[in-house]
Amino acid sequence: MSEATLTDDIDLLRSQVSEVILPGEPAYDAARATWNLSVDQHPAVVVVTRSPEEVSAAVRFAELKNLGVAVQATGHGTKLPADNALLLITAMRGVRVDPETHTAWVGAGTKWKAVLEEAQKHGLAPLLGSSSDVGAVGFTLGGGMGWLARKYGLACDSVLSFEMVDITGRIMQLSPGSNPALFWAMRGGGGAGLGVVTSMEIQLYPVSTVYAGNLLYPPEMAHEVMARWAEWVQDVPEELTSAVVIMNFPPLPIVPPELQGKSFVMVRGCYCGDVGRGEELIDSWRAWRRPLMDFFHDMPFVQSDMISQDPVDPIPVGITGAWMREITHEAIDAIIRYTLPQGGPPTLLFAEIRHAGGAISRVGADEAAFSHRHHPFSLEMVGIIPTPEAHEHFLEHTEGLRAEIAPCLPGDVYINFLEGEEARRRTPSAFSNESYQRLKRLKAAMDPENTFRYGLDIPPLI
Ligand SMILES: Cc1cc2nc3c(=O)[nH]c(=O)nc-3n(C[C@H](O)[C@H](O)[C@H](O)COP(=O)(O)OP(=O)(O)OC[C@H]3O[C@@H](n4cnc5c(N)ncnc54)[C@H](O)[C@@H]3O)c2cc1C
Numbered sequence: 001m002s003e004a005t006l007t008d009d010i011d012l013l014r015s016q017v018s019e020v021i022l023p024g025e026p027a028y029d030a031a032r033a034t035w036n037l038s039v040d041q042h043p044a045v046v047v048v049t050r051s052p053e054e055v056s057a058a059v060r061f062a063e064l065k066n067l068g069v070a071v072q073a074t075g076h077g078t079k080l081p082a083d084n085a086l087l088l089i090t091a092m093r094g095v096r097v098d099p100e101t102h103t104a105w106v107g108a109g110t111k112w113k114a115v116l117e118e119a120q121k122h123g124l125a126p127l128l129g130s131s132s133d134v135g136a137v138g139f140t141l142g143g144g145m146g147w148l149a150r151k152y153g154l155a156c157d158s159v160l161s162f163e164m165v166d167i168t169g170r171i172m173q174l175s176p177g178s179n180p181a182l183f184w185a186m187r188g189g190g191g192a193g194l195g196v197v198t199s200m201e202i203q204l205y206p207v208s209t210v211y212a213g214n215l216l217y218p219p220e221m222a223h224e225v226m227a228r229w230a231e232w233v234q235d236v237p238e239e240l241t242s243a244v245v246i247m248n249f250p251p252l253p254i255v256p257p258e259l260q261g262k263s264f265v266m267v268r269g270c271y272c273g274d275v276g277r278g279e280e281l282i283d284s285w286r287a288w289r290r291p292l293m294d295f296f297h298d299m300p301f302v303q304s305d306m307i308s309q310d311p312v313d314p315i316p317v318g319i320t321g322a323w324m325r326e327i328t329h330e331a332i333d334a335i336i337r338y339t340l341p342q343g344g345p346p347t348l349l350f351a352e353i354r355h356a357g358g359a360i361s362r363v364g365a366d367e368a369a370f371s372h373r374h375h376p377f378s379l380e381m382v383g384i385i386p387t388p389e390a391h392e393h394f395l396e397h398t399e400g401l402r403a404e405i406a407p408c409l410p411g412d413v414y415i416n417f418l419e420g421e422e423a424r425r426r427t428p429s430a431f432s433n434e435s436y437q438r439l440k441r442l443k444a445a446m447d448p449e450n451t452f453r454y455g456l457d458i459p460p461l462i
Contacts, residue, residue, distance in 0.1 A: 016057035019048035034075025038316040041081035052198040056169035070454035073135030120302040125207035127155040130308035142416035147270035150358030156187040158203040164195040188370025193452035211278025212270035213296035222265040230327040238358040242269025318394040321417035323375035334404040371432040372412040424457040
């Protein structure tokens with residue numbers, strides 16, 4: 001598309017939406033930025049939308065100009081860069097909590113932090129993940145597995161309704177009683193390229209104080225800690241969602257001095273029932289082997305970011321993962337070898353195995369597009385990738401690890417723990433075959449030209 005053609009109707013668009021930013025304009029670089037700094041995208045135009053009507057105008061403009069539409073809230077989970085596309089920024093930020101019905105309305109673009117803080121004023125909690133800096137809607141569209149997951153399920157399972165703008169600019173309500181097929185698709189279909197979600201209504205849960213944190217053991221104990229954790233979680237209550245992590249703290253000033261440049265094996269988690277019972281569960285670890293550092297304590301759930309302490313400032317990060325059906329001693333050895341430094345700087349920042357199951361596994365395939373709910377463990381591998389070469393090395397390294405632990409991997413992936421091109425390549429493995437075909441049929445009906453083609457790879461069924 002030539003500049004002249006694009007700018008023909010730009011004044012009309014400017015009169016309909018909050019902000020339109022073109023290449024060369026002073027705000028362009030900030031507007032095209034993503035939280036994950038490994039993405040460098042050059043959209044034809046950036047449109048900041050503050051209402052469903054503005055989204056509708058932006059989508060109609062893209063159709064008129066034959067531009068693809070890429071949707072972004074924070075850029076924590078970018079798949080394809082929005083090169084030459086209309087980059088639609090969702091800035092419909094806002095939260096309304098209803099303490100009577102234990103529900104919240106959340107505008108698209110709102111980060112979990114705002115929802116968490118508002119809900120906690122009423123002793124309620126949303127199903128956010130390890131970082132409250134992530135966009136609530138984007139997280140939920142991909143499933144959404146957080147520290148309350150085993151007790152209350154995935155975030156996508158707690159959605160009561162979505163509002164969505166389709167490719168024609170129509171504003172639609174999605175719920176079990178209204179457009180149920182699209183409602184099904186949006187619950188874990190990663191947005192599925194079916195439209196732009198403008199808000200959602202979600203269920204909240206009565207969680208105020210939790211027993212949560214981390215136990216840090218030395219890296220030499222990695223095998224026995226991981227093996228004990230895999231055994232221990234077999235019969236822990238659903239109030240406990242936990243993980244075992246091999247962490248290589250970078251030698252950076254943002255890391256506390258006592259941790260800088262050091263590696264640990266960590267048991268982390270959150271118990272959302274009676275605090276005393278949570279303490280008893282963690283006491284069993286303290287009695288087994290005294291940790292080097294013990295950061296488990298009772299805390300207001302509003303501080304749940306303390307559990308993972310994910311970075312908030314933008315960084316170039318590689319994220320990949322896989323569902324695991326079991327954890328064998330051979331798999332533990334391989335994960336340790338691929339994660340702990342082997343004489344040079346480590347490729348991975350951390351490898352984390354989260355315990356799934358519980359309420360996650362009790363939702364039927366007809367209720368949500370999210371698949372593979374029966375797997376007990378989710379492996380996530382994260383690395384810092386400041387250059388394309390580092391990204392390439394990260395992908396090769398993690399592929400090598402996956403190959404070594406193949407007997408434990410069913411071949412299925414969790415889409416929120418993948419980024420970039422790899423997320424698109426592995427999209428079919430995120431869904432059961434039946435659900436993937438169903439999503440492709442919906443795509444054919446809703447967006448046959450694949451205008452929303454920058455998220456997951458769900459092409460229209462021909
Ligand atoms: C530090 C960190 C911690 C994380 N912790 C967890 C965790 O604990 N559990 C977990 O499950 N995931 C976790 N994630 C993954 C995260 O949930 C995904 O990256 C998620 O997609 C981010 O959503 P976003 O809207 O912030 O990002 P964006 O990059 O803006 O969007 C992500 C994807 O969702 C689509 N999308 C976003 N908004 C809309 C919309 N309104 N309509 C249609 N499509 C939309 C985008 O097109 C894009 O494909 C984490 C990621 C990071 C970087």
